[in-house]
Amino acid sequence: MxxxxxxxxxxxxxxxxxxxxxxxxxxxxxxxxxxxxxxxxxxxxxxxxxxxxxxxxxxxxxxxxxxxxxxRTRYRVAGGRRLTPHRTPAGQEARVHLRLDNVSRVPTGVLLLEDKVPYVLGPRPRFVLDRVEPHGYREVSYRVRSDLRGRYPLGPLQLRLSDPFGMCELTRSFNASDLLTVVPQVQTLPPVKLPGERAGHGDTSARALALAGDDDVIPREYRQGDDLRRVHWKSTARYGELMVRREEQPLKARAAVLLDTRHLAHRGTGPGSSFEWAVGAAASVGLHLIERGYRTRLITDTGRSVPTAGSSVTATAAEAGGLLLDELAVVDHSDGGGLARAEEALRGGEGLLVAVVGALDDEQLDRLARLRRRAAGAVVLLLDTTTWAGLRHVLPNTPDAVFAEQQKLLRRAGWTVVPVPAGASLPELWRSADRTDEAGPYRDEVRA
CATH class of the missing domain: 1.10.287 (Helix Hairpins)
Structure with missing residues (x-):
């Protein structure tokens, strides 16, 4: 607080x-x-x-x-603010709790409490507080909501003092303020078998433990607090001191989520634009991979690479997801024209690469095809931005030959291509990336 x-x-x-x-x-x-x-x-x-x-x-x-x-009124007050939660998805409400403490020995008069909030979060909240007894407090709360993601400052808290006759009103401001982070809406994705999971550096932690076991065969000296059940008696007899079996550190699968933020690659405005859909898809895919145990990092076309807390062995999935959402809450269009800097940021070694891209020209299509060689497996969510621009509604029976040809070229390069029209459901699209033998879309993709 x-x-x-x-x-x-x-x-x-x-x-x-x-x-x-x-x-x-x-x-x-x-x-x-x-x-x-x-x-x-x-x-x-x-x-x-x-x-x-x-x-x-x-x-x-x-x-x-x-x-x-x-x-000449000199009573002293302290104000505080608490957000529930600090991160809220776009379109959902968050509650702000305010507390005012009278830390003086005299009661206060009528107080008008006002909190400063951006206009996108709603009207400025105002509360009238009656007399607050010495060392007493008052608590009030209000709700905020935004359809636009971003970071919004709350505060500073303002206190207005008024005399009983309403002749004079003085305003005093506190110094403390808080930040409310409005993150993209996240959808729960179904568990599917993704390309690259069978590669050596793309193994999941569960498979690594199954191969290596819970215990390493290399012993180490006993340390105070070690479990005596881990004593390796053959090594103890050999070295003449108490030796225990070393615990195996599980291997972590690596993944990267590439987000195309180029202004020229997207169509539409506001929450219904292709760019906002891409940001929400990157958030959903990133959290899904983190929950599955991947050490996930976010990469944009500008070359910005944001390693999440999942890069650390000791970090929790909640911390990793929080860093990912914080970055995607403020990501904006880039004025860059290509994916060259993203290609430099992908230094290789990723077991899985998931790209969410908009409209591509021939040069960017070639670069995206080359990016496939930097990962063991690759899935691309290819947005059909003409559907966001409304062009398909004019000529609904005309196939987009260019978009179909781009899909074929990416499949030949080794990508698992998932075309994305406007209004498509991300969980349903994610199922089409399934690489199991029973997955129909994958078998069709191989025949193509």
Whole structure:
């Protein structure tokens, strides 16, 4: 919880500045009373009416007294904010919890609490808090929602003080703020057998353990805390000291997800564009591979390589997925025209390469075909961007010969090609990448 303290009252040495601040904080009612009081005083001077002068002084003194009262109010408050959750998928709500603590020995008056949020998350929340007792607190919450992924700042929290008559209102801000990360929507993918799993560096951890066993045959010296059941008695007798069997570190399958962010490669705008579909597909595929035990990294056409926490043996799948989603939450179009830098970033050694690409010209098609040699297995989600542009609705019976030819060339290069039209279901498309003997699409692909 982010917390901060801010005494509403000014320092005594800066009274003139505080008085100006109080005058600027006069509400419409306070300014009206002050203007009416000054006008009454001038009329009393012109017409010589003492009773009207007393009324004018009273009207003018009331807002000034309210401003001075607020300026001399010195109760101290602390504010905090808590997000549930910190990461939320696009289109879903997150809840923001606010807490205000009165850390002074005097009760507060009526407080107006306001949190600053970007307009894409909804209207700015405002709460009216009644009197808060000494060392007491108040808790309120509100909901935010965005259809657009990204990182959005929340805060700083603002506190408005008001006098009982509503003549003056002063605003104080806390320093603490938080970030809400809106990530792409993730779909659960079915488990399928992917190309490259039978390669030596593409084995899953389960297969590596099945081949190597849980114990290494090379012993090491006994260390305090080792399980005595792991004592290797033959080595103990040979070396003359207690030896235990070394634990096998399971091998990790490696995978890379290539995301095509080129502006020229995508069609459509907003959440329904081909680019947003590609980002969501990269997030779904990346999380799916991490959950299956792959050490997964994200690569874009700009050459940016983002190793997830799955690259570390000690990292959890949740940490790996969190890093992947954080990166995809802020990824944007690139002005680059090709996949050359992505080819440099793929240094090889990946057991599996999954590419999510948009429209390709001849040069990028050749580069993508060459990328196949840098991985043991490769799957490409080839977006038919003409369906996002609405061109197929004009000529629905005209086949796209160029798109069909690109699929054939990539299949000849060794890619498992999955064509993606607009509105397609990613889980259904993912099933077509199945490389088992019973998978019909794969057998058709080999015959082609």
């Amino acid at each position: 982010a917390a901060g303290e801010n005494p509403p009252g000014p320092a005594g040495a800066r009274a003139p500045h505080g008085l100006r601040s109080g005058l600027r904080g006069l509400t419409t009612r306070g300014r009206s009373f002050l203007a009416a009081g000054i006008t009454a005083a001038l009329c009393a001077y012109v017409f010589g009416q003492d009773a009207l002068l007393r009324v004018g002084v009273l009207l003018a003194a009331l807002p000034l007294a309210a401003a001075l009262l607020l300026l």
